[in-house]
Amino acid sequence: MSNAKSSGTAQPVIEVDDVVHSFKGRRALDHVSFQVMPQSLHGFVGPNGAGKTTSLKIICTLLRPQFGVVKVFGHDVVDEQKQVRRKIGFMPDHFSTYRQMTVYEYLDFFAAAYGLSFSQRTRVIDEVLALTDMDGRKNDLISGLSRGMQQRTSLARVLVNDPDLLLLDEPASGLDPRARIELMEILKALRSMGKTIFISSHILSELAELCDSVTIIDRGKVKYSGSMHGLLLTSDEHPAFRLTVSGEADGWTEHLQALAGVLKVEQLEGRPEYRIEFDETRLDTNQLLQGIIGLNIPISAFAEDKRHLNEAFMDLTERGVR
Amino acid sequence: MFHGLLALLTRSLRQDARQLRNHVFRLCFVGFIYLSLLFASITAGMYGAPGLQFFKSIALLNEIFITCAGIGFFASAITEEKEEETLGLLIMAGLNPLGILLGKSTSRLIQASMLLIVQFPFMLLAVTLGGVTPHQILAAYVALLAFMALLANVALVFSTICERGGSAAGLTTLLLVLYATTPSFAPALTAELTRVGFPQSTWYGQPLFRLLEWSAESSVYWRIHWRIMETGFNEPIISTQVVTNFVGGLICFCIAWLVFIPSTGKANSGGVSRGLVLKSTSRMRLFSPGRSWAMPLAWKDFQFIAGGYSFAVIKVFAYALLLVATVYVNYTWGGNGLQWGDIGKSYVLLLLAAIGIEACILAARIFHDEVRLQTLSSLLMLPRSIPYLAYTKALGCLLGLLPSIICLCLGTLLLPGVDVSIAMETLIDPFTWGIILGVTIFLHLVALLSLFVKWGALPLAIFVMAPISLCCPVWQLLFLVVGRGAVRDSMGALAATVTVWILMSLVCFVFQMMIAARLQELGSK
Numbered sequence: 001m002s003n004a005k006s007s008g009t010a011q012p013v014i015e016v017d018d019v020v021h022s023f024k025g026r027r028a029l030d031h032v033s034f035q036v037m038p039q040s041l042h043g044f045v046g047p048n049g050a051g052k053t054t055s056l057k058i059i060c061t062l063l064r065p066q067f068g069v070v071k072v073f074g075h076d077v078v079d080e081q082k083q084v085r086r087k088i089g090f091m092p093d094h095f096s097t098y099r100q101m102t103v104y105e106y107l108d109f110f111a112a113a114y115g116l117s118f119s120q121r122t123r124v125i126d127e128v129l130a131l132t133d134m135d136g137r138k139n140d141l142i143s144g145l146s147r148g149m150q151q152r153t154s155l156a157r158v159l160v161n162d163p164d165l166l167l168l169d170e171p172a173s174g175l176d177p178r179a180r181i182e183l184m185e186i187l188k189a190l191r192s193m194g195k196t197i198f199i200s201s202h203i204l205s206e207l208a209e210l211c212d213s214v215t216i217i218d219r220g221k222v223k224y225s226g227s228m229h230g231l232l233l234t235s236d237e238h239p240a241f242r243l244t245v246s247g248e249a250d251g252w253t254e255h256l257q258a259l260a261g262v263l264k265v266e267q268l269e270g271r272p273e274y275r276i277e278f279d280e281t282r283l284d285t286n287q288l289l290q291g292i293i294g295l296n297i298p299i300s301a302f303a304e305d306k307r308h309l310n311e312a313f314m315d316l317t318e319r320g321v322r
Numbered sequence: 323m324f325h326g327l328l329a330l331l332t333r334s335l336r337q338d339a340r341q342l343r344n345h346v347f348r349l350c351f352v353g354f355i356y357l358s359l360l361f362a363s364i365t366a367g368m369y370g371a372p373g374l375q376f377f378k379s380i381a382l383l384n385e386i387f388i389t390c391a392g393i394g395f396f397a398s399a400i401t402e403e404k405e406e407e408t409l410g411l412l413i414m415a416g417l418n419p420l421g422i423l424l425g426k427s428t429s430r431l432i433q434a435s436m437l438l439i440v441q442f443p444f445m446l447l448a449v450t451l452g453g454v455t456p457h458q459i460l461a462a463y464v465a466l467l468a469f470m471a472l473l474a475n476v477a478l479v480f481s482t483i484c485e486r487g488g489s490a491a492g493l494t495t496l497l498l499v500l501y502a503t504t505p506s507f508a509p510a511l512t513a514e515l516t517r518v519g520f521p522q523s524t525w526y527g528q529p530l531f532r533l534l535e536w537s538a539e540s541s542v543y544w545r546i547h548w549r550i551m552e553t554g555f556n557e558p559i560i561s562t563q564v565v566t567n568f569v570g571g572l573i574c575f576c577i578a579w580l581v582f583i584p585s586t587g588k589a590n591s592g593g594v595s596r597g598l599v600l601k602s603t604s605r606m607r608l609f610s611p612g613r614s615w616a617m618p619l620a621w622k623d624f625q626f627i628a629g630g631y632s633f634a635v636i637k638v639f640a641y642a643l644l645l646v647a648t649v650y651v652n653y654t655w656g657g658n659g660l661q662w663g664d665i666g667k668s669y670v671l672l673l674l675a676a677i678g679i680e681a682c683i684l685a686a687r688i689f690h691d692e693v694r695l696q697t698l699s700s701l702l703m704l705p706r707s708i709p710y711l712a713y714t715k716a717l718g719c720l721l722g723l724l725p726s727i728i729c730l731c732l733g734t735l736l737l738p739g740v741d742v743s744i745a746m747e748t749l750i751d752p753f754t755w756g757i758i759l760g761v762t763i764f765l766h767l768v769a770l771l772s773l774f775v776k777w778g779a780l781p782l783a784i785f786v787m788a789p790i791s792l793c794c795p796v797w798q799l800l801f802l803v804v805g806r807g808a809v810r811d812s813m814g815a816l817a818a819t820v821t822v823w824i825l826m827s828l829v830c831f832v833f834q835m836m837i838a839a840r841l842q843e844l845g846s847k
Contacts, residue, residue: 062699063846085705096700100596100626105611112618113704121613139603141596157700 011074013038013165013196014059019068021054027220028054032068034215034225036198041191043211043228044200045309047317051220052200053093056169059198060090072165086114089158093170095150099143103134103153106142107160114161128156132186148179155186166190168199172206184210208232208309216316223316232306238263240277240305241288246298247272259283259291275305330417330425338433348437351387355380355444362451371453374551380445381462381546383788384438388470389498390785391434394778396477397494399426400586401487402777405694409586419582423478423575431474438466461559462550468567469542473498475574482578483585487777488687495679501541508538514654540566599630609635619701619711620718627687628722641676641729645669666733673730678761680726684719685765686780689837690772693844702845708838752818759826763787766833773840 014036021029029051036042046052057063058070061081069076075083098106107128111121129135132152137145142153151171158166168187172180184206187197201207207214208228215225224231233239245252256265256276261283266275278288289302338344362376403409403426412422442463448454476497480490512534521527539545545563549555602610609632611625624630629637648669653660689712692698701711748754764787771786772779 057846060703062702082705085703088703090699090703092696092699094696096695096697098622098626098695098697100599102601104602105614108614109618109622110700110704112614112616112621113701113706115705118613139601141601 010037012036013040013073014042014198015069015071016055016059017069017071019055019058019065019070021051021058021063021066023054029058029065030220032217032220032222034222036196037213038196039191039194040212041187041197041199041210043207043214044198044217045202045204045207045214045313046200046217049219050217050317052217053169055217056090056167056198056200060088060167061085062090086161087163088165088167089161089163090167091154091158091169091171093173095154097142097150097154097157100141102139102141103129103145103156104138106153107156110157111160116160124160124162128159131159131189132156133182146179148175148182151175151179151183152186155183159190163195165196165198168197170200170202172201172203180206204309204313214309216313218317224312228309231312232309233304238277239280239285240275241285242301242303242305243274243276243292243297243299244301245272245274246300252295252297255295255297256292259288259295261288262291272300328421328424330412330421331429334425334429335432338429344433348440351437352440352444354383355441358383359444359447359451362448371451373448373451374453376451377445377448377454377459377462378551380441380448381466381551384441384466385469385543385546386788387437387785388434388466388473390778390781391430391470392473392477392498392781393491393495394781395430395434396427396474397481397490398487398777399430399478400481401484401490404485404586405487413586419579423482423578423582427474427478427481427575427578431471434470434474435467438463438470455555457559458550458555461555461557461561462546464559464564465542465545465550465561465567468564468571471571472567472574473571475571475578478578479574479581482582488683491778491780492683502543504537505539505541505544508534512538536562536566539563540570542567596626597629597633599625600632617714617717619714620721623688623715623718624721625718627691628684628719634722634725637725638729641673641726644672644676645733648672669733670730673726673733677723677726677730680723681719681761681765682768682780684722685768686772688715688719688772689769689841690779693773698841698845702842708841709834712834712837712841750815750819752815752822755819755822755826759822759829762826763829763833766830766837770833770837770840773837773844 012035014034016032016034019029019032020027032051032055044052044055054063058065058077059072061077061084064078071077072084073087075087077084098109101109104125107125108121111124116124125138126135129138132155134149134152134156137149142150145153155168155171158168171187172183175183180203187199187210191197199207199211211228213226214228214231216223216231243256252274253265253267256262256274262276262278264275264277267273268275276288283291292299292302358376358379362372362379365372365375400409400422403412403422409422417425442459445459445463446456448459449456473494477490477494480493480497481487484490484493512531515531515534516522520530522531539562542563545561549557549561600607600610602612609630611621611630615621628634648665649660652665652668692701702708704711764783767786768779768783771782775782
């Protein structure tokens with residue numbers, strides 16, 4: 001597998017601009033806009049029926065947007081379908097495999113369909129089989145493979161044309177924990193090779209660990225699109241840190257509050273933990289930590305206060321049946 | 323006890339009652355009867371017995387309907403659960419094999435029988451038109467019901483045994499062909515056995531001859547067209563055909579019940595089978611698909627839809643055997659030694675029929691398999707246009723037909739007695755092109771319908787085309803125009819042929835546009 005070509009300018013790989021799409025009068029996408037930057041791993045999160053698969057299908061040229069513009073590597077998905085298709089690999093939420101074929105036949109078929117020569121096919125298939133750790137099963141029938149193995153075969157198929165952008169729709173759904181972890185490892189390896197990966201998933205903990213950026217969509221509307229770091233920060237206005245103390249935690253609130261630049265201190269209920277919000281114009285993280293050390297507080301942990309992706313997701317999306 | 327047994331049956335019947343399309347279908351059927359009645363009434367002056375004409379056309383329509391239902395509707399009763407991998411869930415839900423068979427097949431039998439029963443009062447109007455008696459009508463409907471019971475249960479046996487609906491439908495068709503042709507060859511076989519001096523009065527001779535006699539009388543086609551339709555029909559309604567068909571149906575149901583657990587207990591492959599295609603690691607790797615060709619879709623469809631190299635070799639042997647059989651039949655029953663002209667014509671006709679059947683099966687699978695395996699979106703994602711994908715797939719299927727076509731050409735060219743010049747004349751005859759037009763439209767229709775229905779595109783296409791071919795004046799008009807052109811002079815024949823070509827291109831274009839649009843729609847779903 002070749003490393004993805006580095007882009008001289010940081011032009012977005014995917015540009016979704018004001019896209020509207022309806023099915024039988026029901027608006028699936030309502031003025032959706034977001035961007036995905038090159039060589040990033042971008043999570044696409046939303047409840048069931050939020051519009052994730054519709055967005056993915058528009059991006060991968062299977063569906064025409066009714067309104068708005070979608071560009072992939074600067075090519076319009078409606079007018080320049082062939083150029084877009086050459087640069088992307090789409091893995092749908094079902095396996096989409098010819099189960100009567102062997103793994104090798106299946107990959108060889110798709111490699112030939114992308115116009116690769118006989119020798120190129122041999123080389124590329126060996127590479128993708130090695131990457132997905134499927135070389136030992138290449139002569140097995142796909143119908144006889146486990147779910148995780150079928151998912152890997154599907155991923156290997158996506159990689160045969162060496163796409164710069166991978167669009168993965170719920171790749172980890174239905175996989176056991178081991179298969180899921182192994183899949184995530186493969187995705188990390190692909191990112192390190194410079195591929196841009198756009199991944200739609202429900203498994204938030206893994207996305208939080210894996211993704212650089214994220215788009216949250218709910219009921220056809222984008223609720224958040226940006227860096228994962230930005231999403232997980234609890235406060236938009238001031239940075240906050242979490243201090244864990246060892247031993248008794250009582251009585252430190254007033255001392256911490258007295259530090260210069262500290263705006264707010266709250267003790268987390270029932271735990272020896274404090275959340276400290278400070279004014280970054282008057283104080284930086286170093287100074288804050290030095291101040292705390294100066295108070296002789298028995299520090300157990302000191303870390304940036306981040307919420308879990310689950311919390312962010314729940315805050316941004318609405319309750320109710322879709 | 324009965325709750326579990328009848329749960330699926332009750333559910334199926336309720337579902338049938340609730341679904342609007344089923345009622346619409348029945349209404350269309352009654353509407354067609356009404357139109358036929360109107361047609362019979364208008365043309366009453368032209369025929370001697372308009373009631374009989376009307377009755378004949380409806381009986382024929384019912385035969386086609388039941389035959390199609392047998393191949394498509396009944397043969398998929400259990401296989402559809404296997405293909406959807408839901409049969410295990412039904413068993414897990416506490417339904418026993420009898421309950422599943424009753425629920426999945428008997429409910430379909432009741433649904434189809436309803437269609438026959440609903441017609442009956444309308445059919446009595448044929449009596450007032452003249453030429454037919456209520457006794458004849460009743461006898462015909464009882465015969466049809468018995469036939470339906472037999473076919474539904476034969477299809478149920480194959481549906482239980484086979485993994486895929488296509489295989490079950492294929493085997494049902496094979497048995498149906500045997501059932502339909504038995505009245506023709508059973509008397510001939512009886513005569514041949516008598517001629518060679520087979521002992522009739524022995525313990526084994528008597529039942530054999532009785533069986534041959536029954537087989538000859540067990541066909542519904544023979545019963546309706548050669549007995550019931552005859553003027554002055556006065557035989558009992560419960561005939562040998564009715565008894566043998568009902569008993570046969572019951573036996574088949576019992577067989578399905580018996581084989582249910584052994585057949586469905588096997589590892590489920592989700593209705594996916596590699597058929598005769600060998601793996602490259604097998605000893606006979608010569609027959610394995612090998613590496614993909616430069617036209618990968620043609621390779622894939624040739625190997626995995628048309629059967630690949632091994633099936634091609636088997637077909638060549640089968641057609642060689644067919645030739646031997648044709649020669650043998652001609653030699654044994656021909657009377658005047660070997661008549662190579664007759665042998666050649668029979669062989670060519672048989673091969674044409676085989677090619678037709680093969681082409682229909684391929685048309686039903688070419689796109690349907692992609693939908694079933696959910697691979698359409700992956701194919702549409704290739705940097706190729708939909709027409710390219712569709713035509714290369716068609717090319718792969720055509721390659722699968724190659725052995726049959728080569729045998730046909732060899733049969734036409736090499737068999738002594740077959741005049742090559744006649745064959746060439748046939749090729750430029752507008753009538754030939756008219757038939758090709760019909761076949762082309764049919765194949766397109768099958769391919770299109772396979773993108774709309776989960777199973778049974780082929781029988782559905784037959785059911786759609788049959789009334790059109792039988793009743794649509796456009797078809798008759800076309801053949802009239804073509805025929806007139808052909809008999810007038812060579813220019814007329816050419817003009818008629820060109821007309822058929824233009825018509826064929828036009829119709830194919832419309833169908834292909836519809837197929838492309840449907841493929842795009844399904845791919846984006």
